[in-house]
Amino acid sequence: MKKTLIASVVALASTTMLCAPAMAQETYFPIIAKGFSHQFWQAVKLGAESAAERNGVSITFEGPNTEAEIDKQTDILNAAIAKKPQGLGFAALDSQAQVPALQKAADAGIPIVAFDSGVESDLPLTTCTTDNMAAAAAGADGLAKAIGEEGEVAAVIHDQTSATGIGRRDGFLNRLAEAYPNITVVDVQYANDALKATETIKAILQAHPNLKGIFASNEGAAIGLAVALKETGSGIVGVGFDSGKTQKDAVRAGELLGSITQNPVGIGECVVDSLAKALAGETLPTTIDTGFYWYDATNMDSPEIAAVLYD
C-alpha cells in the first residue's frame, strides 16, 4: 500500500512538473536535488512539499539518477531556468562547476537558495545546510569516547569530490587530531555503494587487527559497515551518518554504536520558506544551519530524534 502511495506521489510529481509552465502566473519554485533514490532526498522533498503548501506556492522536485552525474544535473538546472520560475532551490553536485549555469538564473533575476551542499559564489541568497564539519566532529567525539580515547580508527567516506564527502572526512579527521592525541587514524578509504563499502571495510579490518573503531560517512557506507561487522563478527565500534532502516536497526541492536542524523525535512522546509521570504523582500543570513543530532540506542526513540530519522 505504502509503496503504491509513494509510486503515485512520484507519478503525481512528474505530472506537476509537466504542467508547471502552463501555470506560470502562480508562484513556482523548481527544487533541484542531487538525486532522488537515497531516502535522504525523499525526506527533503517531504519538507519542501509541506512548506510549499504552507506558503501557497507550487514546487517541483527533481534530481539526476545518481549523485555523480554533474552534467545531467546542469541540464535539469538549465531546463528549470528556462521555465522562468519565481525562485530556484539548488543542491550543487559540484560546488564550482555549476556556477556559470546559476549565473544565468541570477541574470534573469531569479532568486536562488542553495541547499545541502553550498556553491562557491555569492549568487545564492542563502544556503540551507547541515554543518557537515561539525556533524562529523560529533561523530568523532562519539567514537572517541566509546574506545576510551585511544587506539587505531579508520574512516570510509562516500566520495572524495563533493562538499559533503570532503566536509565529513575533514570534520572527522580534524576533530580527532585536535582533541584526541592518543587516537591514530590508520586508513581513510572511499566507497560509493553499500556492497563496495562492505568489501572495503572487511579489507580494512583484515589489514588492521588492532582497529578499535570505524566511521562511515553516509547511508550507503553505514549499511556496508553494519554488514561487514555482522559478517566478520567483529566487536569494534562503528559510527554511521544519516539514517535508513538498515542503519537504524543496527543502532537499535547495538551492532553500530550510533550515528549522526541531519534534519532533511528541515532542509526542505528551509529552502521553500527562504525563497518565499526572499520574494517578500526579507534579507536572509548567508547560511542557515538546519542542525544535526547524535543518536544511539538510548535516544533514537525520543520524539525529537524520531522525527528526523527515516526508513
Place this chain on the structure above:
Amino acid sequence: MTETTLAPAAPEKTGFLTVATLQKAVAFVVLILLLGFFSLFAPNFAQWSNMVNIMQATAVNGVLGVAVTFVIISAGIDLSVGTMMTLTAVIAGLILTNAGLPLPFGVVGAMLFGGFMGAISGACIAKLKIPPFIATLGMMQIARGLALVFSGAKPIYFNDTPSYYYISSGSVITRLIPGLEVPNGVLVMFGVAIAAAVILNRSILGRYIFALGSNEEAARLSGVNVDMWKIVTYGLSGLICGVGGLLISSRLNSAQPALGLGYELDAIAAAVIGGTSLSGGRGTILGTIIGAFIMSVLTNGLRVMGVQEEWKIVITGIIIIAAVYVDTVLRKKA
C-alpha cells in the same frame, strides 16, 4: 575441454595446448602471482579469513561474469547485467516482502523475470536486428528505471523473510565440516559456474552459442534457428543475473534500487581477463571465474595494503589491457 564448433574455421585443438588452455593457464598464473605478491607485501593478507573475504567479494561479479560470458562467446555483448541484477533483486523484494509469499517464489520469480527481460533483449537483437551493444544499452536503462519505479525509489528490506539472508551469508559447509567457513554465496557462484560449464560444453545450446560466435552465417546455412538460439542465450544471461540479484540483496538484506550501474563493466572485465574473446567464438567459464578472482584479489590486496581507491582503479585498468594483449599474442601464435 571439447569446444565443439560447427563453423568450418581452423580447429583450435592442437593436442593439450589449445589457446584456451594456454590462456586459462596464463590467467591462473597471474592469479597465483598476485596472491604471492600480496602475501609478501600486504601484512595480514594471507589469512584464511581474508581468503573467505575474497571469495565472498567474488561471488556477485563471478555470477554476472558467467552471465555475460555466454553472450560474448555468441559474439554479442550484454551491458544490462548490472542493472538487471538490481531489477531482479527488487522483484524478489516485491514478491517476498510486499506480497509476503514464501522464499522459493522469490527465488524462482527473480530468476524467471531476469530470464524474461533477457529474452526481450535477445528478441530485439534477433528479430529487430538492433546491434547487441545498443539493445542491451537500452535494456540497461530500462532495468535501472524499472528498479526505481517498482521499488518507489526506496530500498526493500527482507526482514520478514529471515531465511533470505542465508542465500549468500550463512554457511552450509560449516555445518558439514566444522571450521570450514565458506559462505553460501560462494557455493552459489561455483554452482552457477559448474552448471554453466556443463551447458556450454555438453549441451546443444552451448554448441550453438559457439557456432553463433564463430560464424553466424555458416550456422544459419547449416539450418540452425539462429534467431531462437540468440533469444535463448540472452534469456539465459538474464536468468543468471537473477541469481546475482538474489546474492547481492541477500547479503545487504535489502534490494538497493540505485545500485548496479558499473557492475556490467566489472563482469565484462572478468570475462575478458579470463580469455573470452570479445569477437566471439572463444571463451570458458573457468577462465571467467579466474578473471573474477583476479579482480577481487587485486581489489582486496590493494585495500589491505592501504592503496587508495583511485590507484586501485588505475591498476585494474592496466590488468585488463595486459590480459587482452596476452590474448592477442596467443591468438597470433595459434
